[in-house]
Amino acid sequence: MRVLETGNHLVALAVRAAGVEVVPAYPITPQTQVIEKVAELIAGGHMDAEYIPVESEHSACAALIAASLTGARAFSATSAHGLAYMHEMVHFAAGIRAPVVMANINRALGPGWNIWCDHQDSISQRDTGWLQIYVASHQEVIDSVIQGFKITENWSVMLPLMVNLDAFVLSHTYTDAEVPEIEEVREFLPPYKPRWKLDPRFPVTHGSVVYPDDFSETRQSMQIGQNNARRVIKEVCRDYAEVFGRWHGDMVEEYLIDDAEIAIVAMGTLASESRVVVDVLRQEGLRVGLFRIRFFRPFPIEEIRSLGERVKSILVIDRNYSYGMEGAVFTELKGALYGFSNVPVRNLIVGLGGRDVSYELIADMTRKAISGELGEITWGDSRITPSHRVTLECLEEFKKLLG
């Protein structure tokens, strides 16, 4: 089915195609259209699922977990403060091994209030045990939701999965996209059959007290699930391409990397922007390639080590910041390279709180990285002045500004 829709509505259509049975959700900008569309599809008799209009995100994630543990396929969507508010349950979902999928519309965390795109929300959930996909196009939104269920419900994974899409850039813009037919998806993704569930015929206690004698094992088993996911992701993406004819990469997506001297590493729609940068700079004779991290968890360690062997330098774009350190992807990438490659890596921080990032800006920074002019960490689009800083001197400066 060919449709012209917003990224948010495409999430809802993908959720229907995936045969989701329970959707607990709480509204937050810029996610609202996802759940409005789901509610509309159900009310109109176009989708057979239970919609739970919960009273908070903490409850949304709790209901998501419980619904999944009965054996039903469950989905939710959130963003930014909503994701932060459900943080306890985000850990819980992974710890109790609930194979759920949640769309997160990437938005900045306040204060100050900001409804626009950056990746601070989902990066802050890095260590919860969830798998994380960052998508770069409308079509990839649909395909990732369907792939997501196939990956998370795999017996060797059983960890929840977060599909991250950039606020407004994807969530609110319209593009034509292909939504697969429900019957076609059912064959690829049959109804969920759990190996354990809340079943009165076979009573089991879930999430009981675990003493120090057993706790490490439960956590190591989560890491084994993450490791297994690397293989499962590759299989699922390959099978998906065979059935539906669409490929967005698996763990990563490469563009003109093989003969590149410098690789731009990015996630989400800034990777789409960087693709344009590659084309522009190649016209100037610069050998630039794009390495898009599609799965941030599990982290593409092997792929990055292979990248380190092939290029002479790397520019990592982060749409987030780990305060007291640097961009999170920058840190992780260097960690993966440690002991394998000494290739110089630079960090570009741009697009926080939805600031528009032009391909010209990324191209300019890439040229500087090639010529060695770029510092280790560059806040590429920040216009900070003394009045932004929190010091007594700056307070005086601020007072002067006020007159």
Place this chain on the structure above:
Amino acid sequence: MVTLKSLPEEELFLAGSTACHGCPSSLALRIAFKALGSNMVLIVVASCTSVLQGSYPLSAINVPLLNIAFAAGGAGASGAVAGFKALKKRGEIEEEPTVVMWGGDGGTYDIGIQSLSGAAERETNFIYFCYNNEMYSNTGTQRSGATPLGAWTTTTPAGKHQHRKDIAQIMIAHRIPYVATVSLAYPLDFYQKMQKAKSIVGTKYIELLAPCPPGWKFPSSKTIEVSRLAVQSGMWLLYEHENGETRFTAATKKIIEGKVKKRPVKEYLEMQGRFRPVLEKPEGKEAEDLLEKEVTESIRRLKGWVPEYI
């Protein structure tokens, strides 16, 4: 007529529980299981009941159980109810199991009130069971919104200065079909209210006063006696609220009808060590009077829902 001897013999609360001696939650689980039968699912929020199940890989609870976060009781139940509805539609199960959420007063009065309120407003079909031991017993007896005035806890070392809230009345204000209070000293009244709750569609709220021997400082053999005196003194009123009307039950009914004389609150307070610090002080009498006044007010408020008193 239901008698203690006619209760089902099947025990779904098995041996091996790690509860304290005289624990009211484990006694209540036994009665509740007998009333509800095995086609049920238990959701448990962080509380003593998370701990008394036993620890991994053993469990004393022979019904499927999901332990969920402290604030998430109503929401966890909502997800389970929706999940079973979906399974029934899919043809996986014939009958949806009864979903019961089990939590303490902390998980109900304080951190869990939002989740409970949301589930009730959505008319979720489940039983919310609060075993109210009037403090955070599991974390070592700290004050909660259910702690009565004057009671010692580790965070009210001089006795609590505020009244407890009346959450059953808050639940009645949600217009749910069934609200009831129960006591371990009146097990048949308890059993029948659980059975009735099971037969009603919608949100059912049941609250047990759960005297906690280590927290309230009384011998672990006295749980039932303290439960009984709580009812006889009016500090715990037994009633059920259905279709917009309240009906007093068991000993409370007899007290209200004048058939039995209400015992003074003082007797109930003196049975427990937690009121000793305040009773020993000059303001002890004042606390006692305030609690007597609280009882009178609670009865008056409840009578406003009873047709024969309106």
